[in-house]
Amino acid sequence: MRGGISFVLGALALAALQASVAAGESMTIPKQVTAGSAFSIQTTGSGPAVLYVAGPGQALSRNxxxxxPASFASGALHQAGHYLAVLVKGSSPVADGSFDVVPANQPAKLSFLAKPSRLPVGLRNGISGSVYVFDxxxxxxxxxxxxxxxxxxxxxxxQKRxxxxxxxxxxTQMDSGAKEGAAKFIAQAGAATSTRVIEQVPGDPCTLQMSVQPSGQQLSVQTAPVRDCSGNAVPDGTIVSFTEKYNGIQSTVDVPIKRGVAQVEMPARPGATISVASGVVAGNEIRWEGGR
Amino acid sequence: MNRALLLSCALAVSSAAFGDQPQVHVEPPHLQGPLTLAQQTETAAIRDYLESWKSLQTAFDQNQAALLDADFVGTAHDKLTSAIDEQAKLGIHTRYQDRAHNVQIVFYSPDGLSIQLLDTVDYDAQILKGGAVLTSQHVRRRYVVVLTPTQVRWAVRIFQEEPQ
Structure with a gap:
């Protein structure tokens, strides 16, 4: 309702403007202005007035x-959008119009989102990047x-796209590489660049191979260096599970990898079967026959 | 087609409480990029975007930039706040009344952290000084809008008007 009344009042303002045009008071507005560029609005008539320019991006005035002409220096009007302009003499509007401010075409800044910041090696389309380009x-x-x-x-x-x-x-989307370490992800548009660092970490163990050595009343069970399918050492702390089965009884020991290998002491029971696994990867199985 | 109709109806119902409502038409998404957009996400993003017009209108009419806080973030928030501060210093205020929206989502970033939409908006705009209307114009322009998720809703991060 309030809006309706207001826009009727707008029509009355328009009538006043038409009278002003008849009196030779007008202004010539460029249809389009590049953001940040200098421009001017030519006026006709006589006497002092105030020019208001307003839009959702900026509001300014000129005596x-x-x-x-009313001059706008370089950089004065720099936000893209549609602007209303009205020339006011005393308290009455005498001319109005509108124009657009459009972005400059030279990229100056990128908003670059890269995801994830950390991922396993060898992942197809595992890295995504999206960019918005700004003047x-x-x-x-x-x-x-x-x-x-x-x-x-x-x-x-x-990899380039x-x-x-x-x-x-x-x-875009990119594949993570085969080797662990920091990867640089760079986006460039014109002279604007933005870089993100993606940490590539080893993937899951690819194969597990263990060996058994007697150690007094115990067995010393140790894996070979644990690597992913690209040959990168799986990080220390990754859990490896050793399972011993003897006489229908099963016992499992979870051990973190230290210095590239997992090692554990297990009871030396002749006839026991020892197996090793990590995540979804199962390694070899050894049957302990008491050293024979 | 059905999806567009469904969304239009849903948005019309959800916005009926506001009174002087614009007509809203939602085109089916035309996405670049690999990520598919769930209909719930689409509906929520467009609903939140249309609500942002309400706070924009009130903020510019009353010269109260704080009213933008719930719906705008980042660049859009900063620019609109600056414009409101400037018009307040000039002793003017502006009144925007959206009459019709034609909305289409065109980009959903692979990380799921931004949605871009285009909106052809018909609106009336006025500059006022005190109670006097200095100029009143009908405008049809295209808005390029980027929304990003906040804790509870989609907020407008880029809000840019351009010639059609």
Whole structure:
């Protein structure tokens, strides 16, 4: 309701403006202005007035001598959007109009989201990156632009993709490399670049191989160095489970990998079967025959 | 088609409480990127976006930037707040009344952390000084909007108007 009344009042303002136009008071507004560029609005008529320019991005005013241009210096109006302009003489509007401020086409800043920050090696499409491209004033550049994505992995391999933005956004997916370590994920549009570091960690153990040595009344059971399927050492702390079966009784010991191997002492029972596993990977099985 | 109709109806019902309501039409998503968008997510994002117009209208009309806090974050929040501060210093306020929205989600980032939508908006805009309307214009423009999730809702992070 309030809006309805207000917009009827708007119509009355329009009538006043039409009278002003008849009196030779007007202004010439550019249809479109590039964000941050200098421009002017020409006025006709005489006497002092105030020019108001307002939109959702900015609001500003200029004192104007009618008949002369109102100047806006470089950088004065820099937020993209649609702006209303109205020239007010005394307390009456005498001319109005509107225009658009559009983003500059030079990328100056990227908003680059890369995910995850840490992942196992050898994961297809495991890394995603999305970019929004902005001009120097933080306006989203919505005209299509090429964005280069490059993922440099510790092995020296580089994956590259070029994606054209749609409405200011571009995204891609990359595979994690075969070697553990920090990978650099770089997005570039024009002169603007942004880098994220992705930590590539070894994957799950690929194979498990253990050996058994008698140690007094015990058996010393130890794995070979535990590696993932790309040959990276599985990190210390990864749990390896040793299971001994003897006379229908089963006992399991969970051991963290230390210095690349997992080691445990188990009772030396002739006829016992010892197996090893980690996660979903099962290793070899040894039947202890008492050293024979 | 059915999905668009369903969403339009859902949004119309959810927004009926506001009174002077704009017409809302929702196009089916046209997504770039590998992630699929659940319908619940789509509905929530568009609902939250349309609600952000309400707080924007009140904030600009009353020159109270704090009213933006629930719906806008980051760049959009900073820019709108700055514009409100500027118009308050000039002794003017602006009134925006959205009449129609034609919304389509066009991007859902692979990380699930941003949704981009395009909205062709018909709205009336006024500049006022005191109680006097200085200018009143009908505008149709395209909005490019990026929403990101907050703890309880989708908030507008990029809010940019451009010629169609």
């Amino acid at each position: 104007v001598q009618m008949g002369e 120097a004033y933080g306006n989203l550049i919505t005209t299509p632009l090429p964005v280069s994505f490059a993922l440099s992995t510790p092995s020296g391999a580089v 070029v994606v054209t933005t749609q409405n200011g956004a571009a995204s």
